[in-house]
Amino acid sequence: MTTARLARSLVCAALPALALAHAAPFVSTLGPLRNRLMPRLAGQGRTDHVALTFDDGPDPLSTPFFLRLLDERGIRATFFLLGSAAVRDAGLVREMGAAGHEIALHGWAHRPLLLRGPRSTYDDLARARGAVADITGGPPRLFRPPYGVMTTAAHLAARRLGLTPVLWTCWGEDWRARATPQTVHRTVTADLRGGGTILLHDSDCTSAPCSWRNTLGALPRILDTCQDTGWQIGPLRDHGIPPANRVPNLTGRYT
Structure with missing residues (x-):
């Protein structure tokens, strides 16, 4: 066997292992497993405490309604922003920060990280981080990947950029076309516990058209449920999660 053929054979043999290493943290998308392990x-x-978080904004057509409702209730939240949307509505991002909300990253473009290699993953996060830092005057510290899908490359990029990945313990499935304010509230509270993190969406840019209206309709009842149970509601910065930028092993757990 020639040297070139041997090299090609070794590369082909290594590809499955490399793919497995890249995708191994995908197990963290399984909610019950993630919450437990x-x-x-x-x-x-x-x-x-319960952390209230929103993804996919900012959107000038919908985000202001959420800001107004939260201000009326005296509640602050964490908003995971898309960098591409943030630069289009920088004034809205500054308004969110001035109101006391926590600004975090959802990447530059809403594209699954499983489809990106290490360089593309890093470039996406770095671009979003730089854009948000320029708008707000300080770098964000939290990151949530599109669709909640982490990869080894994403963990490594987040570590290099000083970002802590945070997913969620419960969500409202508010992106669905058949969602209603009642189903959003019921789905969130079915899995909500003290110490949990709620995922909702303040934009329909990757969801069913106008789905944000169902989220907005469900939000007062969600807040009432938390407060009636005696839980404080706020952003992740007040949630008591210690920072962690360590790289996970192949099971997706930090070591």
Whole structure:
């Protein structure tokens, strides 16, 4: 066998292992498994607190309605922004920060990281981080990947950029066309516990058209449920999650 053929054979033999290493953290997308085995990544914090988070914004057609409702209730939240959307509506991002909300990253473009290699993953996060830092005057510290799909490359990029990945313990499935305010509330509260992190969407850019209206309709009842249970509601910065930028092993757990 020639040297070139041997090299090609070794590369072909290594590809499955490399693909496995890249995709191994994908197991963290399984909610029950993540909540039980990866509480830090799931966003589990102190038991008297619930973290309220929103993805996919900012959107000038919908985000202001959420800001107004949260201001009326005296509640702050964490908004995971798309860098591409943030630069289009920088004034809205500054308004969110001025209102006391926590600004975090959802990447530059809403594209699954499983489809990106290490360089593309890093470039996407770095571009988004730089854009948001330029708008707000300080770098964000939290990151949530599109669709909640982490990869080894994403963990490595986040570590280099000083970002802590945070997913969620419960969501409203509010992106669905058949969602209603009632189903969003019911789906969130079915899995909500003290110390949990709620995922909702303040934009329909990757969801069913106008789905944000169902989220907005469900939000007061979600807040009432938390407060009636005695939980404080706020952003992830007040949630008691220690920072973690370590790289996970092949099971997706930090070591």
